[in-house]
Amino acid sequence: MRVLVCHYHEIALKGRNRGKFERLLVERLLQVVGDEHIRSIKRARGIILAELTPRGERRRDALARRLQYVYGAAYFAFAVRAKLTIPAITRAACSLIAAEQGATFRITARRACKQFPYSSQEVNEKVGASVVRRLGKKVQLTNPDIECSIEIRESEALLYTKKIRGGGGLPVGSTGKGLVLLSGGIDSPVAAARMMRRGMEIAAVHFHSIPHTSPASIEKVRALCGVLARAQGSIRLFLVPFADIQRAIVASGAKEKFRVLFYRRMMLRIAGALAHRAGAAALITGENLGQVASQTLENIAVIAKAVDNPILRPLLGFDKEEIIREAEALGTFPISSLPDEDCCSLFVPAHPATKAAAAAVQEEEQKIAVADLVNQAVSRAEEEEREAQWEEKEKAR
Structure with a gap:
C-alpha cells in the first residue's frame, strides 16, 4: 500500500505561523482528494503523510x-x-526501478533523520551499486531515465520514482477572501x-443581459x-441582471464614448456591495493592460475610482499566450472558448x-441614477x- 507524501515550500518559511x-x-488536501480516498493524515517534519484507503490505492x-x-x-508522490x-531500502528501490521503463537511473537520497548511520551520499552509493548489480541498469546523474528518491x-x-506537481503558493483561505468578476x-x-494560489478563497459575480x-x-x-x-x-456565485442598467445608461443621454466605462464602474459598485455580503475584502478582475479599450492605463484608473475596495489584477502584465497556457493547465480553456454573448457587447459605442x-x-x-440602479441590481x-x-470519466471509476 502506498502513502501519499505532500511536500511544501513557501509554508516552510512561515515561522511561528x-x-x-x-x-x-x-x-484542503482532504477536500480535494476526498475523505473516501484517505484513511488517515498527519503532519510530519516538513511534509504531510496521507494513508490511502483501498479505494484510494x-x-x-x-x-x-x-x-x-x-x-x-x-x-506530491505516491x-x-x-x-x-x-x-530493506535496497529491496524497495530495486522493486520500484524494475517497474519503470529505462536503461539509466540515479538514486537521490535525503536524510531528514540525522541519527541514521549513513550519509545521503553513502545511501546513494550503496543502493545504486545494488541496483546496477541486480538489474543491470546504468547510473546516470544527469537526465536519467529513472530517478528514485529516498x-x-x-x-x-x-521511496518513489515520480513526482506530481501541486498547486504551489499558499493554501486557499490562508490570506483572506476575494470576489472575482467572472465574465465567462x-x-x-x-x-x-492566480489569487487562489496566493491563498485567497473566492466568491464570484457574473453580469448578464x-x-x-x-x-x-x-x-x-x-x-x-x-x-x-x-x-x-464550492464557490458562492452571484448572478446579476445588467440589461436594465445598460438601457438606463443609454437613455440618460450621457456621452456615448464613455458608455463602456459607465458599465464597468457600475459593475464595480455592484460587486463591491456583493463583496461585503460575501465577506470578501477585495475585488479580483482579469484585466490585462492594453488588451481592449477599457483596459488602457487611463481607463483602468478611471474605472477603479468608482469604489474604495482594493482591486487585484493578477494578469495585468501577462500576454495572451501566457494566459491561454494557464487556462489550458487549469482546465478552464475549453469552457471559456465556447461561444456566448458578453453583456458589455450590448449597446457598445462605435468609438x-x-x-x-x-x-x-x-x-x-x-x-445617471447611479445609487438607485446599484441598489436595484444588488x-x-x-x-x-x-x-x-x-x-x-474520473467519477465512473
Whole structure:
C-alpha cells in the first residue's frame, strides 16, 4: 500500500505561523482528494503523510490529476515504505526501478533523520551499486531515465520514482477572501486561480443581459465555477441582471464614448456591495493592460475610482499566450472558448474613449441614477453555491 507524501515550500518559511498554514493545507488536501480516498493524515517534519484507503490505492491515477488543485503544496508522490536498514531500502528501490521503463537511473537520497548511520551520499552509493548489480541498469546523474528518491525519516524510509506537481503558493483561505468578476471569457478564471494560489478563497459575480443576450454565458460561468471550486470545495456565485442598467445608461443621454466605462464602474459598485455580503475584502478582475479599450492605463484608473475596495489584477502584465497556457493547465480553456454573448457587447459605442479623464467621466455620470440602479441590481442578484465538478470519466471509476 502506498502513502501519499505532500511536500511544501513557501509554508516552510512561515515561522511561528507555520502550524496554521499546515493545518489549512491538510484540510484542503482532504477536500480535494476526498475523505473516501484517505484513511488517515498527519503532519510530519516538513511534509504531510496521507494513508490511502483501498479505494484510494485503486484510483491513484485519478487522484494524481486532482493534486494540481491543492494550492500550498509544491509536489506530491505516491511512496512505498521501507524499514530503516540498507537491505530493506535496497529491496524497495530495486522493486520500484524494475517497474519503470529505462536503461539509466540515479538514486537521490535525503536524510531528514540525522541519527541514521549513513550519509545521503553513502545511501546513494550503496543502493545504486545494488541496483546496477541486480538489474543491470546504468547510473546516470544527469537526465536519467529513472530517478528514485529516498527520504530517510525518523521511523521509516519513503521511496518513489515520480513526482506530481501541486498547486504551489499558499493554501486557499490562508490570506483572506476575494470576489472575482467572472465574465465567462479566458482571463477572469485564470485571474481567480492566480489569487487562489496566493491563498485567497473566492466568491464570484457574473453580469448578464438576458433577454438581450442568450443564457449561454451563465451556463459557462457555472461550469467555470465547477472547475475553480476544485480547489476549495464550492464557490458562492452571484448572478446579476445588467440589461436594465445598460438601457438606463443609454437613455440618460450621457456621452456615448464613455458608455463602456459607465458599465464597468457600475459593475464595480455592484460587486463591491456583493463583496461585503460575501465577506470578501477585495475585488479580483482579469484585466490585462492594453488588451481592449477599457483596459488602457487611463481607463483602468478611471474605472477603479468608482469604489474604495482594493482591486487585484493578477494578469495585468501577462500576454495572451501566457494566459491561454494557464487556462489550458487549469482546465478552464475549453469552457471559456465556447461561444456566448458578453453583456458589455450590448449597446457598445462605435468609438469608445481610450484615454478618458476621470473628471469628464464623473461629470457625465451625474446624468445617471447611479445609487438607485446599484441598489436595484444588488436586490435582484441571485445566489448559487456551485460545487466542485470533476471529469465524468474520473467519477465512473
